[in-house]
Amino acid sequence: MRRYLAILSCFIFWAILVYGVPDLPAIGDPEAPANKHVAPRYIERSYEESGVPNIVTAILTNYRGYDTLGETIVIFTAGISVMLLLRRREK
Amino acid sequence: MKAAPVSNDIILRTGASIMVPVILLWGFYVLVHGAIGPGGGFQAGVILAAGFILYTTAFGLKEAKKILSVKLLMVIASTGLFIYTGVGVLAIIFGGNFLEYGVIPIGETPAEASKYGIEMVEIGIGLTVMAIMLSIFYDIVLKEKGG
Numbered sequence: 001m002r003r004y005l006a007i008l009s010c011f012i013f014w015a016i017l018v019y020g021v022p023d024l025p026a027i028g029d030p031e032a033p034a035n036k037h038v039a040p041r042y043i044e045r046s047y048e049e050s051g052v053p054n055i056v057t058a059i060l061t062n063y064r065g066y067d068t069l070g071e072t073i074v075i076f077t078a079g080i081s082v083m084l085l086l087r088r089r090e091k
Numbered sequence: 092m093k094a095a096p097v098s099n100d101i102i103l104r105t106g107a108s109i110m111v112p113v114i115l116l117w118g119f120y121v122l123v124h125g126a127i128g129p130g131g132g133f134q135a136g137v138i139l140a141a142g143f144i145l146y147t148t149a150f151g152l153k154e155a156k157k158i159l160s161v162k163l164l165m166v167i168a169s170t171g172l173f174i175y176t177g178v179g180v181l182a183i184i185f186g187g188n189f190l191e192y193g194v195i196p197i198g199e200t201p202a203e204a205s206k207y208g209i210e211m212v213e214i215g216i217g218l219t220v221m222a223i224m225l226s227i228f229y230d231i232v233l234k235e236k237g238g
Binding site: 047048049050051052053054056057058060061062065066068069072073075076078079082083086087 | 125126127128129131165168169171172175176179189190192193200202203204205206209212213215216219220222223224226227230231233
């Protein structure tokens with residue numbers, strides 16, 4: 001019984017998501033909200049503000065530098081966790 | 092009977108001895124070109140780790156640990172994070188916000204200083220990612236071989 005309930009709830013959630021798809025903006029639409037907020041600033045001024053021609057790198061390490069620091073710490077923590085869980089003591 | 096620790100497959104070993112230097116060189120290329128082309132610290136770290144993993148599968152864990160021991164890997168991983176936060180704190184020392192590369196007095200314009208700051212940060216990310224990927228790989232191999 002619980003399995004059918006899980007399948008039914010998955011199906012309902014899928015239907016809700018599919019119902020929302022037609023309202024999404026088209027891919028690459030210049031009028032989409034995602035392309036109107038900070039993206040023009042990045043495209044127009046990232047070279048003079050950060051000195052690197054690669055916009056992705058400029059966003060990743062300059063505008064979102066604090067976020068990338070967190071990502072690096074996440075990887076570091078993952079490595080330490082695997083080390084604590086799996087490593088055997090060398091004799 | 093225990094499996095031999097070193098692979099005796101001559102194709103694998105010959106292929107690896109040709110491929111590993113090229114992979115490592117490519118990894119360094121991606122690392123230092125992260126600011127002007129596709130690439131960056133995360134990708135370069137994974138490529139470098141892949142080169143060392145190929146080396147380990149071909150020549151065995153013992154040989155690989157002679158180059159990069161487990162202790163050295165943790166030192167490298169910590170150094171990477173230290174470089175990243177160090178650049179951030181350096182910006183505070185020179186009177187800016189955390190990770191505000193423009194205030195660091197290298198280069199002529201703030202944009203140029205920012206370029207060098209970004210390069211330093213990318214190198215830090217690359218070191219950490221490479222060391223952690225290899226550390227996880229070593230841990231899994233050690234677990235399976237029991238030593």
